Amino acid sequence: MRHFIGIDIGSTCTKTVVLDEEKNLVKTWLLPTGWSSIDTAEAVKKELDAANFNIEKCPVVATGYGRIAVPYADKTITEITCHAKGAMYLQNSDNLLVIDIGGQDTKIICVENGLVKDFVMNDKCSAGTGRFLEVMANSMAMRPNDLCALAEFGGGVHISSMCTVFAESEVVSLVGRGEKKENIAFAVVDSIVKKVASQVSRIETEKMCTCLTGGLCDCDYMKKALGNELHCEISSQPNARFAGAIGAALMAMNIKGKGEER
Amino acid sequence: MSNYVEMWKNLNMDLETHDALCQVLPTAFGDVYLSQENRPEGMGFWDFVVSEIHGIRPSELIEAQKNGQKVFGTFCVYVPDEVVIAANGIVTGLCGGSQFWVPGGEKVLPKGTCPLIKASVGARLDRTCPFFRIADMYVGETTCDGKKKAWEILGQDVPMHIMDLPQMKRDKDILKWADEIKEFAAVVEKVTGNEITVEALNEAIHTINEKRRALARVYEARKAAKLPISGKDALLMMQIAFFDDPKRCAQMCNNLADELEKRIADGVSVFKEGTKRILVSGTPMAIPNWKLHHIIETSGGAVVCEEMCTGTRYFEHEVAEDLPTLEAQYMALAQRYMKNNCACFTPNSGRIDDILRLCKEYNVDGVIDVNLKFCSTYDIEGYTVEKALKEAGIPVLGIETDYTDADAEQLRTRVEAFIEMLG
Numbered sequence: 001m002r003h004f005i006g007i008d009i010g011s012t013c014t015k016t017v018v019l020d021e022e023k024n025l026v027k028t029w030l031l032p033t034g035w036s037s038i039d040t041a042e043a044v045k046k047e048l049d050a051a052n053f054n055i056e057k058c059p060v061v062a063t064g065y066g067r068i069a070v071p072y073a074d075k076t077i078t079e080i081t082c083h084a085k086g087a088m089y090l091q092n093s094d095n096l097l098v099i100d101i102g103g104q105d106t107k108i109i110c111v112e113n114g115l116v117k118d119f120v121m122n123d124k125c126s127a128g129t130g131r132f133l134e135v136m137a138n139s140m141a142m143r144p145n146d147l148c149a150l151a152e153f154g155g156g157v158h159i160s161s162m163c164t165v166f167a168e169s170e171v172v173s174l175v176g177r178g179e180k181k182e183n184i185a186f187a188v189v190d191s192i193v194k195k196v197a198s199q200v201s202r203i204e205t206e207k208m209c210t211c212l213t214g215g216l217c218d219c220d221y222m223k224k225a226l227g228n229e230l231h232c233e234i235s236s237q238p239n240a241r242f243a244g245a246i247g248a249a250l251m252a253m254n255i256k257g258k259g260e261e262r
Numbered sequence: 263m264s265n266y267v268e269m270w271k272n273l274n275m276d277l278e279t280h281d282a283l284c285q286v287l288p289t290a291f292g293d294v295y296l297s298q299e300n301r302p303e304g305m306g307f308w309d310f311v312v313s314e315i316h317g318i319r320p321s322e323l324i325e326a327q328k329n330g331q332k333v334f335g336t337f338c339v340y341v342p343d344e345v346v347i348a349a350n351g352i353v354t355g356l357c358g359g360s361q362f363w364v365p366g367g368e369k370v371l372p373k374g375t376c377p378l379i380k381a382s383v384g385a386r387l388d389r390t391c392p393f394f395r396i397a398d399m400y401v402g403e404t405t406c407d408g409k410k411k412a413w414e415i416l417g418q419d420v421p422m423h424i425m426d427l428p429q430m431k432r433d434k435d436i437l438k439w440a441d442e443i444k445e446f447a448a449v450v451e452k453v454t455g456n457e458i459t460v461e462a463l464n465e466a467i468h469t470i471n472e473k474r475r476a477l478a479r480v481y482e483a484r485k486a487a488k489l490p491i492s493g494k495d496a497l498l499m500m501q502i503a504f505f506d507d508p509k510r511c512a513q514m515c516n517n518l519a520d521e522l523e524k525r526i527a528d529g530v531s532v533f534k535e536g537t538k539r540i541l542v543s544g545t546p547m548a549i550p551n552w553k554l555h556h557i558i559e560t561s562g563g564a565v566v567c568e569e570m571c572t573g574t575r576y577f578e579h580e581v582a583e584d585l586p587t588l589e590a591q592y593m594a595l596a597q598r599y600m601k602n603n604c605a606c607f608t609p610n611s612g613r614i615d616d617i618l619r620l621c622k623e624y625n626v627d628g629v630i631d632v633n634l635k636f637c638s639t640y641d642i643e644g645y646t647v648e649k650a651l652k653e654a655g656i657p658v659l660g661i662e663t664d665y666t667d668a669d670a671e672q673l674r675t676r677v678e679a680f681i682e683m684l685g
C-alpha cells in the first residue's frame with residue numbers, strides 16, 4: 001500500500017496526516033509549532049519514523065506558513081489551495097465556502113466545481129484570527145476554547161476596537177469594571193465573527209455550503225454565532241482542523257516517481 | 263559610489279545617513295536582480311546606472327548646471343517634459359521608492375500618508391538623495407490630497423511651481439490643462455532664461471515621442487508567448503527612464519528592443535513554459551521598489567505588463583508633431599497628457615478600459631491590482647477594477663502594501679495561492 005504525507009505548519013500548531021492510496025485517513029498528529037519551524041519539521045519527521053512511514057519513499061507536501069522550513073518535502077503548496085482541497089474531501093462537496101480561522105490569519109476561500117475561484121486573507125492585523133482570541137483569553141486568564149464556550153451565555157457587551165492591542169485594553173478595563181466574564185467572552189467572539197463576516201462579504205458567491213476549518217472548528221458556539229451573522233448553517237467535520245494537512249496529502253498523490261511500498 | 267563624496271558634500275548632503283543607504287542598495291539589487299538567469303545583455307546599461315545611481319547621473323546634471331542649464335524635478339506623469347526640454351532645461355523624476363526615506367517624511371507628515379509621498383518628502387528634508395538636492399525647481403501638481411499638502415511643506419524648503427490639474431476630462435478641462443501648460447512654459451522660460459520657440463518645442467515633442475516609441479518597443483516584446491525579458495528588468499528600465507537623458511534613454515531602450523526581438527525570433531525565454539502571465543495594475547513603483555515584482559517572479563509568475571505610471575501610462579499615446587503655433591502645440595500636449603488615466607480623476611472609466619485591453623494584448627492569465635497603503639483614490643478604485651475584471655472572467659488579486667518588508671511573507675502566500683489558483 002502506498003502512503004501520502006501532508007504537513008501543515010501553522011503559526012501555533014503543526015498538523016500532519018497520512019493518507020493511503022484509497023484516500024483513507026490513516027493517521028493524524030498535532031504538535032505545537034514552537035519557535036522554530038525547522039525544529040518542528042524535525043519533530044514531525046521523528047513521529048513519522050516512529051510510526052514507520054518513510055519520508056524517503058512516501059511523497060510529502062508541506063503547507064502553512066512554515067512550509068518552506070520542511071527540507072524533506074517534495075513540494076510546497078499554499079494553505080489556500082490545501083485548505084480548499086481538504087475541505088472538499090471532508091465535506092464531500094465541490095462547491096464550498098471555506099472559512100479557516102487560523103492562528104495568525106483568517107482565510108475565506110470560495111471553491112466552485114472543485115477549483116479555487118477566489119479567496120481573501122486578512123491583512124497584517126490579527127483581528128478576526130485565532131491570535132486575537134488567544135490574546136483576549138490570556139487577558140481573562142482563560143483557555144481560548146473555554147472562552148468560546150462561555151460566550152454562549154453572555155451578551156450585551158461589545159468591543160469597538162478592531163485592533164488587537166486596543167481591544168485587549170478594552171477587555172482589561174471591562175474586567176476591571178467587574179463586567180461578567182461571559183459577557184466579555186461574548187464580546188470577544190462577537191468581534192471575531194463580525195470581522196470574519198466582513199471578509200466574507202468581500203467575496204461574491206452564490207449561496208453555497210459554508211464550512212469552518214482550522215483550530216476553532218470544534219467550538220460549537222463559534223459556528224452558531226458565525227451562522228447567525230452570515231444567515232446560513234456552518235458545517236464542520238470532526239477532522240476539520242486537519243483540512244490543510246489533508247489537502248497537502250491529497251496533493252502529494254500527484255507527485256510522480258515516489259510512493260512505493262513504505 | 264565612493265568617488266562622488268566631494269560632489270555629495272557640495273550638495274550639502276547628510277553623508278553619514280547617505281552611506282547607510284549606499285550600503286544596503288547593492289545587496290538588495292544583487293538579491294533581486296543579479297540572481298536572475300539569462301538576462302538580456304542590454305540590461306548591462308541599467309545595472310551600471312544602478313551601481314552608480316547617486317553618482318553618475320547627478321554628476322552629469324551638475325555639469326549641465328555649470329553650463330547654465332536648469333534642472334526641474336517632477337512627481338507625476340501629467341507634467342509635460344517637452345516644455346522644459348524646449349527651453350534647454352532638464353527633467354528628473356523625484357518619486358521616492360524606498361522605506362529608507364519614509365521615517366524622514368514621517369517627521370513632518372502624518373503616518374497615514376502614502377509611502378511614496380513620505381519617502382519623497384523624507385529624501386528632501388533629510389538630505390539623503392542627490393537628485394532632490396540638485397533640482398533647481400520642483401514641479402508639483404494637484405492630483406491627490408496627500409501630494410497637494412506635501413507641496414506646501416516642500417515649498418518651504420525649495421522653489422516650487424504647482425500645476426493645477428483638472429479632476430475631470432471634459433473639453434473645458436482639456437482647455438484648462440493647455441492653459442496650465444502655457445503658464446508652466448512661462449515659468450520655465452523665466453527660470454531658464456530661454457525662450458520657448460515653435461521649433462524648439464517641436465523638437466522636444468519629437469524627442470519625447472521617440473523615447474515613448476522606444477519604451478513601447480520593449481513592452482511590445484513582452485507580448486510574445488516566450489518572454490525575452492523579466493518583468494523586473496522591464497520595470498528597472500522604466501524606473502530609470504524618469505531620470506535619464508531622453509535621447510540616451512531612447513537609444514538604450516531601442517538597443518534592448520533589438521536584442522529582445524532577436525530573442526523572440528530565436529525562441530529564447532527567461533521563464534519556463536507554463537509560467538503564469540501577470541498584469542500588475544495600480545499605483546506607481548518608484549525606484550528601488552521592486553518588492554511585488556520580485557515576489558511574483560519567484561512564485562511561479564511572470565509580470566508581462568504594468569498598468570501604472572511606471573509602465574504603460576508613461577509611454578502610451580504620442581503628441582502631435584509639426585504644429586505651426588505654440589498655442590496648437592500646448593493644446594496637443596494637453597490632449598495627449600489628458601489621455602492618461604489616473605485614479606485622481608472622476609470618472610476614470612478609461613482606466614478600466616485600458617486594463618481590459620492590456621489583458622488581451624499581453625495575453626494575461628491574471629491581474630494583481632496593487633495599491634500603496636493610504637492611497638485612497640487607487641484603493642477605492644480597486645473595487646471597480648476588480649469588479650470589471652471578474653465580469654470579464656479574468657482572475658484578479660487585490661493587494662495593499664507599502665515599502666517595508668514586514669508583509670513580504672504574507673504577500674508571498676497570497677501571490678503563490680493566486681498563481682496556484684490560475685491552474
Ligand code: SF4
Pocket residue numbers: 337338339340405406545546571602604605606
Ligand atoms: S498615479 Fe496619478 S498622481 Fe501619481 S504619478 Fe501617476 S498620474 Fe500622477
Ligand code: SF4
Pocket residue numbers: 376377378379405406407408409545546606634636637638639640
Ligand atoms: S500613490 Fe496615491 S496617495 Fe500616493 S502620491 Fe500617488 S496618488 Fe497620491
